[in-house]
Amino acid sequence: MKHATLQTDGSWKIEEFTSEETTAYNNEVAADKTMRDAETAAAIKKENDKALGKAKLKDLGLTDDQIAALVG
Amino acid sequence: MATIQLGKIKQVWRGTYNNSTAYTVDDLVEYTDSGITSTYICVTNSTGNAPSSSGTAHASWNYVAKGVTDPIPTQSGNTGKFLKTDGSSLSFADAGGWVQIAAGNGPSSAVTDLNIDNIFSATYKYYKVYIKWTQDDWLKCRLITASGVVDSGAAYTWVGQSSSENTDSDQRFGNNAQTYGLATYYNGSDNSNSITELTFGNPHDSATEGVWFWNAGYREGAKMWHEAGSCINTNNASYRGINLSGHNGDSIADSNFNYVVLGTGI
Numbered sequence: 448m449k450h451a452t453l454q455t456d457g458s459w460k461i462e463e464f465t466s467e468e469t470t471a472y473n474n475e476v477a478a479d480k481t482m483r484d485a486e487t488a489a490a491i492k493k494e495n496d497k498a499l500g501k502a503k504l505k506d507l508g509l510t511d512d513q514i515a516a517l518v519g
Numbered sequence: 520m521a522t523i524q525l526g527k528i529k530q531v532w533r534g535t536y537n538n539s540t541a542y543t544v545d546d547l548v549e550y551t552d553s554g555i556t557s558t559y560i561c562v563t564n565s566t567g568n569a570p571s572s573s574g575t576a577h578a579s580w581n582y583v584a585k586g587v588t589d590p591i592p593t594q595s596g597n598t599g600k601f602l603k604t605d606g607s608s609l610s611f612a613d614a615g616g617w618v619q620i621a622a623g624n625g626p627s628s629a630v631t632d633l634n635i636d637n638i639f640s641a642t643y644k645y646y647k648v649y650i651k652w653t654q655d656d657w658l659k660c661r662l663i664t665a666s667g668v669v670d671s672g673a674a675y676t677w678v679g680q681s682s683s684e685n686t687d688s689d690q691r692f693g694n695n696a697q698t699y700g701l702a703t704y705y706n707g708s709d710n711s712n713s714i715t716e717l718t719f720g721n722p723h724d725s726a727t728e729g730v731w732f733w734n735a736g737y738r739e740g741a742k743m744w745h746e747a748g749s750c751i752n753t754n755n756a757s758y759r760g761i762n763l764s765g766h767n768g769d770s771i772a773d774s775n776f777n778y779v780v781l782g783t784g785i
Contacts, residue, residue, distance in 0.1 A: 448768060451626040451633040453760075459626035459633065472631070475698065476767050482694075490690060 448472065530560065541566045547583065558583040617647070617781040625776030632764035633771055635778060636663055639722045639759045643782030648717040648761065650702065653775040655710045656766045658702035662722065662729045662752050663760035670729075670752060675700040679748025683739075692748075700750035702763055703735040710775075713737035717761075725757035 448469060451459040464472065497518065504514050527545040536550040536559070546561040550570040559570035565579035576582055590609055591602070597611035604610075620638050639646060652658065662670045677700055678693035692704060703715050715735040722729050729752040737744050752758075765771055 449628065449630040451628075451630045451771070453621070453623075453634060453636050453638075455637060457621070457623055459630075461626055461628050461630060464631070472764075479766060486690075486692060 536570055538567055538569065542579075555586040555588060557586045617783045618643070619779065620646070620782050621780040622778065624773040625771045627773050629770035629772035631768055631771070632659075632762060634663055634669065634760055634762050635780065636667070636760035638761070638780045638782075639719070641723050643784050644721045645783050646719040646722065647779075647781045648719070649779045649781075650715040650717070650763070651712065651777050652703075652715070652771070653710055653712050654765065654769045654771075656769045657705045658715070659699040659764040659766060660702040660717065660731075660733075660750070661699050661762040661764070662756075662758040663762055665723070665725070665757040665759050667759070669762040670754065670756070670758070671698045672754065673698050674753045675750060676753065677701050677748055677750040679704055679733075679746060681744055681746040683745075684743040699764065700731070700752065701748060702733055703737070704746060704748065705735065705737050705739075705744065711738040722758040726755060728753055728755055729758050 448464040449461050450464065450468075451461050454460055501514050501518065504517070505511075509517075527543075530545045530547050533540065533542065533546045533548050536548040541564070542548070542561040543564045544561055548559050548561070548570060549556060550559055551557075552569070552571045553573060555574070557571070559576065559580040560583050561579060562581050563579040565577070568577045568579050570577055570580040571582075592610055594611070600611040601614040602609050603612040620643075621635065626633065635648070638648075650658070661675075664670055673696045675697040676693075676695040677697070678691075679701065680689070680691045681704065682689045702717060703713065705713060713735060714737075715733055717731050717733045719729070719731040721727060722731075730750070732749040733747065735744075735746040737746075763771070
């Protein structure tokens, strides 16, 4: 992996990651994946709960418009 | 036989006025009086009488074409600036309120992260950074200290919200004590075009925390997303630039990335 630094003349100075930087980067990516996976799972659960909730409201006799007005 | 004196049958250009030259009627000269260059005509034979002094013509001379003070202020030291009027006088000033500090494409060789360095200074208080990146992932943003070190301490706190078209998948997200801030939090699967605007408040001020907010737009499949968020680095430090890092090794290159940095003062 490489990183670039903007120079005062507008050009980029390209340098390879050091081994320490590569390790830190990969560790961060792994941690980020865990975090994003948890967020995605939570979002999916929220969508599923919303769909289940809407279905129950419909079973109670609410129209689609009434449900949309309540929960979007 | 009687002689008739006709005088000069035409005016004579004598060039720049010379104090030792004997001028006769209808001689024309150029002379600079108090920094203003004018053209004069001799109306009485004259030697050693400057055509004018402090803007008033000598009795031996009349103005033919009187110069004026150059209304344009000195251009020295004003590269890139524009003429501005206050209604009565001109001066060189920055055009509009925002000044372009830097702009360009990504590096010709693809990288994973880059430093847009030396863009913040004491000259301006507020900065905008526009980024167009065509990739399928999100960008982290860290601040570069005045000594040139990318601040990766666990001092970043951020919060944001995204909303999309054609779905109810509005999302909120946030975190604190992170080792990075955000420029976007997009995590889609398409290499779609995205635009991000970052606004920084006085990042060079060492007495305050580094704070910014962002706005971003991008497409993911049939959905158009809009995202907005805020971020702060809780360290009180002077910052001079930003580090952008593509998540998960995504490339940043001249073919998929460009940026503009603007600054303005108070």
